[in-house]
Amino acid sequence: MSVDRHADSVESRFQAALTAGAKSDQTIGMAVSGGGDSLALMQLAARFRAADKLCVISIDHGLRSEAKDEIALVFAQAKALGIDHTVVQWAWDGKGNLQAAAREGRWAAVRDWATMHNLHEVWFGHTEDDQVETLLMRLARGSGIDGLTAMYPLTQRDGLRVFRPLLGLARADLRAWLRSQNIAWSEDPSNDDPRFDRVRARQMFAQLETLGMTRKRLLQTVDHMQAAHLSLQQAALGFANRHVRQDAGDLILAPQALDLEKADAPRRVMAAAFSWVGSRSYRPRFEQLMETVVQARKGATVTLGGCIMTPDEGGAVRLMREAAATxxxxxxxxxxxxxxxxxxxxxxxxxxxxxxxxxxxxxxxxxxxxxxxxxxxxxxxxxxxxxxxxxxxxxxxxxxxxxxxxxxxxxxxxxxxxxxxxxx
Incomplete structure (x- = not known):
């Protein structure tokens, strides 16, 4: 657990996180669901930034009747603080995994809202507990370096700065702080539903601590993985700058980017290219990626993940969006x-x-x-x-x-x- 468990230190640690990562001269968007973590984010933000420099979005997934009351709680608290609040509806199309679809739907709603309102930075209420749970879930899935990075405090995604100022704070500390301030929050019953991976990871953690897999050691692992991941991403970006050219919504990949046999950088670049052109957050399976590139290098036009890969001049290939996949x-x-x-x-x-x-x-x-x-x-x-x-x-x-x-x-x-x- 965190060394400092005193609720009265929450504000100073939050302020330190803002000093380290936030920009102070622009309006910030926040995703707030009505749970304790996200409401703590909104309430803490209001103590350190002017209300007219903050705005909030809540996503109604239409999956639980309680969500209306939770969003109403957010609205009431945002109004009392003088913060603009937007509610966006999201509906599952029944395709794929519900949890994954809801996660992607939330991000798409936040991204679109931020862009429409000329916001350049959005904040999320992920905590230290979320970080540990994410690592455990990805360990269980056999993730490599990319997966074991868990979450960064500050990232870039779809042109937005994504900031998680609560990532160094424990959930219990935030609840204690909310109680000390007489601030109400909602409890989502799904947070105790063992059908969900995150809940099982949370329940498993107590047993893992007896084996020495403490919070401190798990967070050290995240830190090591993030350092390695950053180096790989920087190398891939340098490689892409040299060997990939964007043409409107297409990518032109030079012959050097098609050699996926050994080095990490071309593999990483190719996977990122398919994800970007195909408008997907996940990468194609490695075996499928390899076979697709092999066929394209032989002169074939092939499709994968909502993309069309076709030969281009000088041994390069052009990666295009597949119209039928839109x-x-x-x-x-x-x-x-x-x-x-x-x-x-x-x-x-x-x-x-x-x-x-x-x-x-x-x-x-x-x-x-x-x-x-x-x-x-x-x-x-x-x-x-x-x-x-x-x-x-x-x-x-x-x-x-x-x-x-x-x-x-x-x-x-x-x-x-x-x-x-x-x-x-």
Whole structure:
């Protein structure tokens, strides 16, 4: 456990974390669920920053009836502090693992909200306990260095600074501080449900301590893994700067980046490339990655993870988004108080004359209505997966294919700046 267990030291340790990692001259976004950790984050932040420099988002997953009351608690406390509060709805599409989908849905909601409100830094309420639990879960899965880094206090993700100022504080200390300040919080019953890996990891920790796997030693392991991981990421970034070029939403990988037989850097770069182009947070399986690159080096056009890899000039390959792997986004009942833009396929932000019932999707067959698409200089296959705006069956705009219609499209974060950021 932490050496200092006194609740009255929480504020000084939080302030020290801010001094070490936060930027003081900009508005900060915070993800607050209504649980003790995130409410402590909001309440502590309000003691050290002006209310007009803070704003809060809560995600309603629609999975538990209690969530409405939890979010109402956040709203009441945020209002009392003078902090702007936004609620975003998220619905599971029934695909894949629910916990993983909810995690990705939360991040996407936070990222989109931050970008729409011109925020450059977001804070999360992960604690020292979360760090230990994350390490134990990843040990159980046989994770390598990347997984065993657990969580960093300060990272970059999708062009945002992600800060975890509570990562050096224990959950028990935060609860004690909340009680001392007469601040209420909600308890999520799923935090005690043994069906979830994190709960089982928490329950297992007491037994591991008897074997010498104390909190202090586990956190030392995280520190060692983070140092190793940072070195590998820096090497990969340097390699990518030399051998990977971004062309709008595509990546051009030089021949040197295709040799995955021995060194870590090209493997790391290739995996990051597929994740970035495919708009996925996880990497393809190594065996699939290797086979795909082997076939591309032989001159074949191959697909993997929502991406198309095809030979390019001089022995290079071009990695493109696969149009069929994208999903349309429909913007209904536009709120005129929000900026005139919409996110599509996790990487693109489109700005233009919003109106109700527009659909944003891959251009696809609509390229036939773009007679000047060749002037873009982009391959036809790339443009098929580029963002376009539709009203029913009528193409309104395809910015990359030469049909502006008053719209523009930009990548939210470029490959080199975002793909090698230190992410959890």
């Amino acid at each position: 999903s349309p986004t429909v913007r209904l009942h536009h709120d005129a108080g929000h900026p005139a833009g919409v996110f599509w396929d996790h990487r693109w932000f489109l700005e233009g004359p919003l109106r109700d019932d527009l659909t944003f999707k891959a251009l696809g067959a609509g390229i036939k209505e773009c007679p000047d698409w060749r002037a873009s200089g982009m391959p036809r296959a790339s443009l098929l997966a580029s963002p376009s705006v539709w009203l029913g069956d009528r193409l309104i705009a395809a910015p990359l294919a030469g049909l502006s219609g008053g719209w523009s499209a930009r990548i939210v974060a470029d490959f080199h700046r975002s793909a090698f950021a230190i992410e959890d």
